Amino acid sequence: GAVVSQHPSRVICKSGTSVKIECRSLDFQATTMFWYRQFPKKSLMLMATSNEGSKATYEQGVEKDKFLINHASLTLSTLTVTSAHPEDSSFYICSARARTTGYQETQYFGPGTRLLVL
Amino acid sequence: AQTVTQSQPEMSVQEAETVTLSCTYDTSESNYYLFWYKQPPSRQMILVIRQEAYKQQNATENRFSVNFQKAAKSFSLKISDSQLGDTAMYFCAFMILNAGGTSYGKLTFGQGTILTVHP
Secondary structure (H helix, E strand, O other): OOOEEEEOOEEEEOOOOOEEEEEEEOOOOEEEEEEEEEOOOOOEEEEEEEEOOOOOEEOOOOOOOOEEEEEEEOOEEEEEEOOOOHHHOEEEEEEEEEOOOOOOOOEEEOOOEEEEEO | OOEEEOOOOEEEEEOOOOEEEOOEEEOOOOOEEEEEEEEOOOOOOEEEEEEEOOOOOOOEEOOEEEEEEOOOOEEEEEEOOOOHHHOEEEEEEEEEOOOOOOOOOOEEEOOOEEEEEEO
8 A cells, every 4th residue: 555654753841842743645746735633532633735836725723934844746745843832732734635536535544743832 | 524433432241252442423414434443552543344335235354343333424344253353452443535436535433442352
């Protein structure tokens, strides 16, 4: 099956610094990638939709200037948490939509990145 | 807007027995997909099963099957012969297909059900 990687798997940073998380589709091209945030034992909350070569579409309530998303190629999307604060500590998951036609729509998920802001 | 509801926060089952997880959804759309995803303690999201709304036949994948009731907007997951490795959080999810049959891929998730399989 299709593989999506995320790097780093976990990161600890100081308050006020910025952190970049990478999401890569390893064996397929992804025109669309999604970024989610998940709190312990809770559901996935969609933060934004990242389309290759265009600006990301953010969900209501998500700060665009705080969570910068770049989708520079068909295999890479990045999420940068700027001026991180302890309340940004969470588990961040990306997923990638395979570039297919027809009806077999599937999202492939990365393994997630645990962010801890001190 | 679409909503997905999983009314069972936690479930438990003995190994080798059968368990059913409930999911209901609300939408005015007629063309969509429904999914069950599994998230084990590793937190890697794994696709368990998919159902296209236009198909009347219930999807099955080995020990996993669904009961899709479109009129009732219900999509339950049955796990047969439960195994210890089935212990995970299970999410029901919904995806709209646009009029052309392709979708933007946006998933709406339910709250999740924590399933524990006991030896």
